[in-house]
Structure formats: structure tokens, C-alpha cells
Amino acid sequence: MQDGHFRKWVMSNDAETDRFWQQFLNLYPEKRGVIRSARAMLRAMSILQATPDEHQEIRMWENISARTGDVVAEPEKVPELNVSRRYIWQWAAAASVVLALCFLGWYLNGFSTERASHTYAAQVEKLHNELVEHVNATGKLEKIVLPDGSKIELYPQSRVSYAPNFLVEKREVYLTGKAFFEVIKNDKKPFIVYANRLVTQVVGTSFMVTSTSEHEPARVAVKTGKVKVFTISAYHKAGNAVPEETVLLSPNQQVYYDPQRDVLSKTFVPEPAVLKVPEKYPEFLFENISVAQVFETLAESYGVSISYDAATVAGCNLTAPLGNEPLFRKLDIICQTIGATYQVWGTEIVITGKGCNLH
Amino acid sequence: MDPSISYEETLWDALKHGNKDAFGTLYKLHYRQLYGYGNKFLRNTQLVEDAIQDLFVHLWNTRESLSQVHNVKFYLFRALRRDLVRLAEKSRRFEDIGDELAEKNQPERYLFEEEEQEKLLIQKLTRMLRKLPERQLEVVTLRFFDNFKTEEIAAIMGISEKSVRNTLYKALTHLREQTHDLVPFIELIFLLSIVY
Numbered sequence: 001m002q003d004g005h006f007r008k009w010v011m012s013n014d015a016e017t018d019r020f021w022q023q024f025l026n027l028y029p030e031k032r033g034v035i036r037s038a039r040a041m042l043r044a045m046s047i048l049q050a051t052p053d054e055h056q057e058i059r060m061w062e063n064i065s066a067r068t069g070d071v072v073a074e075p076e077k078v079p080e081l082n083v084s085r086r087y088i089w090q091w092a093a094a095a096s097v098v099l100a101l102c103f104l105g106w107y108l109n110g111f112s113t114e115r116a117s118h119t120y121a122a123q124v125e126k127l128h129n130e131l132v133e134h135v136n137a138t139g140k141l142e143k144i145v146l147p148d149g150s151k152i153e154l155y156p157q158s159r160v161s162y163a164p165n166f167l168v169e170k171r172e173v174y175l176t177g178k179a180f181f182e183v184i185k186n187d188k189k190p191f192i193v194y195a196n197r198l199v200t201q202v203v204g205t206s207f208m209v210t211s212t213s214e215h216e217p218a219r220v221a222v223k224t225g226k227v228k229v230f231t232i233s234a235y236h237k238a239g240n241a242v243p244e245e246t247v248l249l250s251p252n253q254q255v256y257y258d259p260q261r262d263v264l265s266k267t268f269v270p271e272p273a274v275l276k277v278p279e280k281y282p283e284f285l286f287e288n289i290s291v292a293q294v295f296e297t298l299a300e301s302y303g304v305s306i307s308y309d310a311a312t313v314a315g316c317n318l319t320a321p322l323g324n325e326p327l328f329r330k331l332d333i334i335c336q337t338i339g340a341t342y343q344v345w346g347t348e349i350v351i352t353g354k355g356c357n358l359h
Numbered sequence: 360m361d362p363s364i365s366y367e368e369t370l371w372d373a374l375k376h377g378n379k380d381a382f383g384t385l386y387k388l389h390y391r392q393l394y395g396y397g398n399k400f401l402r403n404t405q406l407v408e409d410a411i412q413d414l415f416v417h418l419w420n421t422r423e424s425l426s427q428v429h430n431v432k433f434y435l436f437r438a439l440r441r442d443l444v445r446l447a448e449k450s451r452r453f454e455d456i457g458d459e460l461a462e463k464n465q466p467e468r469y470l471f472e473e474e475e476q477e478k479l480l481i482q483k484l485t486r487m488l489r490k491l492p493e494r495q496l497e498v499v500t501l502r503f504f505d506n507f508k509t510e511e512i513a514a515i516m517g518i519s520e521k522s523v524r525n526t527l528y529k530a531l532t533h534l535r536e537q538t539h540d541l542v543p544f545i546e547l548i549f550l551l552s553i554v555y
Contacts, residue, residue, distance in 0.1 A: 044484035045504045050398035063412045068419040339506055343387055
């Protein structure tokens, strides 16, 4: 078997059980289907495995943080780390991930704001009721076409408003509730969605905004194109100029807004879609392909960033038909096969493992 | 990579020196598996969450006196299990593995031989695994899912290596007996034989 993981398994021999299984090995020398069975076993086990959702992850970490004091440790107490040079890049990688995601991707806009004035109602009222308003009081999706041709799918119990002179300067929409936007591209006139305390700015793209009130967590998830999201306080900080504190979202990414802390956190959408069908492996059918190549294919197809160090995949080859499995299932299968684990840090997938070379 | 010092050991060392970033990274690397493992034998999500939090808080509070650890995952699993057993005894809520995830993967009724066979096998295995006694499932999970060695499993569960092997043997024999009607299981047996 080329696959390093299997070789590793062969190596970890255990005399007692080995004797018992040995006869089967003699009876069935063909190796056909072994991978399929391995996959089945691992998948059966992963079905039984409980996984925490991101809220649990964040909740646990918040509690841990709160109980272990401030994140900013007294620097004079931290001695020089004895890290040899070969690990510096790892540290740099770890540090940049930690920086970028700042413990679970939260980042403060560090701006205390008068919260009362950012509800949908207040925003709409400020505009002297000059707005066109759609309220979806039905139980079904409602489709709205804006004057510029952009489309909104408005969910039940949601409302949107926009100015009658929608096209004049900016394309601005006010939302409370949930809506999917398909925006016609217009570089000169950015399309802006105000959803309570979240501001989403795009040029041309499709995305979902969920924000039921200013006190509820809100979400923006991107299907195509690039989207910028601000907290309303960050958005207003520099007048209408583009503020420095923004979250830039690509397809398959989403941002959560935590109203209590007025912070945004960037993650993947729960089920990332294939953005680009891989040319070389159209069905994600890999036959004795290096795992580095497999990860590269996944990264490109799903538009995600997968990072690992060379040792993690050294000597690892994969044979598996990954087909239509969701991205994270694909990763489960690969990682189980090469004895690695993956973690999702915000919008980065980090693989750790020991590689498949025998020591 | 220098096999004597792993990335995680470097993190561990940094944690000992009060590096909170390293602490956060260790959490990120392990909370998911710890959670999965914890829920395996304690069907009380809240208790498991609490135990994981306590574990990391304790880690941080005692960081200066932590010993050098070669396998962080092993250390954390063992510590979590100890805490959970204590918690469970305290609240007398040691419960069986749940089957809330039970019929998530319902059989789909189209037949493409290979695919269908694999699906059937997965379902069957899932069912069989779920029926295993708690202890057997724990050993099987630690061995196959979490990739621990026999001696590590023994240390995590506080039992002898011999009983780990016996438990594994029992579990696999049970699986074999229950799955004999499925052709691909022959292949699975083969696979398992390689494993040992």
C-alpha cells in the first residue's frame, strides 16, 4: 500500500490480536476495498462523534478567558522563549493566525457608541419617512426588484426600505429581519445594506443578511463576490469614508455580529459550496495523489485557505472518491486517513499531523 | 521536523511561561476532540463544557508547575476523563451514549452497488458501534478515531494495557459477528487486521 497511514498501522503490530486476524489476512490477500472499509469505519465513528458548534466553542473560550484574567499578560513576566530558528516560522504562523483571528476571530472596534439610535426604526425615521418600504407579512419568501435591477428575497417577518431616489448617489437599503440580496454590479455606486447595527457594502455580489433587532446576533453570509461588513459604529467613525475596521468577506464566508460586545467575527458558512469544479479531479476522485495536491485542489475549489507545514503531509498519498461530500466531511476523511487533525480558525483551516513517513 | 520537539511541545513550553496566545492556540487545537470524547461517555453537554473550561482554567492557573509533556493531546484526554468521572460521580449522571444522532443518516433508496454497499456498511457500523457497551466504544474510539496507542489508552482510562487489548478484541469480535452478512465487512476485517 502506498498510503502511509496504512503502513503506519501495519507497523503498530500487536501480537495478541494479530494472531487472530492473521488468518483472515491469509484468506483474503486482496487489498481491494480496504480503503472503502476504512472510510466506512471512520465515518461511522465520526457520525457518533459529538462536535461543538461555534457558539459553544466561543462560549467556552469566553468563560476560560474570563476566569484566567485579561488576555494581555504582563509582558515583563514573559521570559524570552527558547524557540529554535526552525520553529520561528511556525510561531509566526501561529501568531499571525492569533492576530488575525484575535482569539476566535473576535475583534473590537473599540468605540463606545450611543446604542439607541441604530435600530431600523431610528434609521428609517431619520430619513423623514421618504422611503419606500416593503413589509413581508406573509409566510413565504417575497421577491423584490430594486430600481437598479438588484433583487431581494425578503423572508417572512422582515422589512426593507430604500429611498425613492435610490440610484442618485449610493444604493442604500435598510433591513430588519432576513433577506438574500443579488446585487447588480455597479462600480461607481456601492450598494449598502444597513441592518440595525451592521453595515454591509458591496459592489456586485449575492449574499444573505440576517438581523432581527439591534439586540440580537446578526449574520452576513456571502455566496458570490466580495462583501465588506462594518459595525455601524465603525462605519460612522470616519464619517462616510471607508473606515479601517472592516471585515472583508469572500464566497463561503460569513460574519457574526455580537451585539453585547459590538464585535464581528468571521467564519465559514456551515456548508461551503464548490466555487470552481477542479479540472484535474472533477469528481474529487483521487487515486494515489499526494495529500498536498489534494489540499491544494480543495482550497481552490472551495476558495478556502488550508495551511499546514510540510511535515504534516510528508509521504502521504490519498486514494479516495470524495465526490459530493461536504467540504468538512472531505477533510474528516483525509485527516483520518493520514492520521492528522484539522481545526477551523475563523476562515483558515489548519491541519496538524505527523506525516506518513516511517521513523 | 525535529521529532524531539513538536509544535505542540513548543506551545506547551510557551504556556508554562505564561504565553496566553499559546494557551489560546492549544485550546483551539484540542477543544473539538475533547468535546467529542467527553460526550462519548457523559451525555450531558453542559457538564462536558464545564469540565473542558475547568480543565483549561486549571491548566492556566497551574502553568508554572506543569511538567514537560510530550503528547499534549494525551495529557488533555487523560485529565478530562479524570475530571468527568469525578463530576459524573458527584452528580450521579453517568449515562449511556446517546442516540440523538441516531438516524441522521437514513438509508437512501437508490442502488449504485459500491456506493450503496458503503452506505449500508456505514449505517450498520454506526448502529453496531452505538450498541457496544460504553467501555468498548470508548476504547474503539480512542484507538481508531483519536489514534491513541494501546499504552496511552490504558493510561487515559486508568486500566491495564491487557484490558485495553481485551476490550478491543471483544468489541471487534462483536462487530464482526454482527456484520457478517455484509460482503464488504470481509474487507473491514482485513483492514482491522492491518491495524494491529
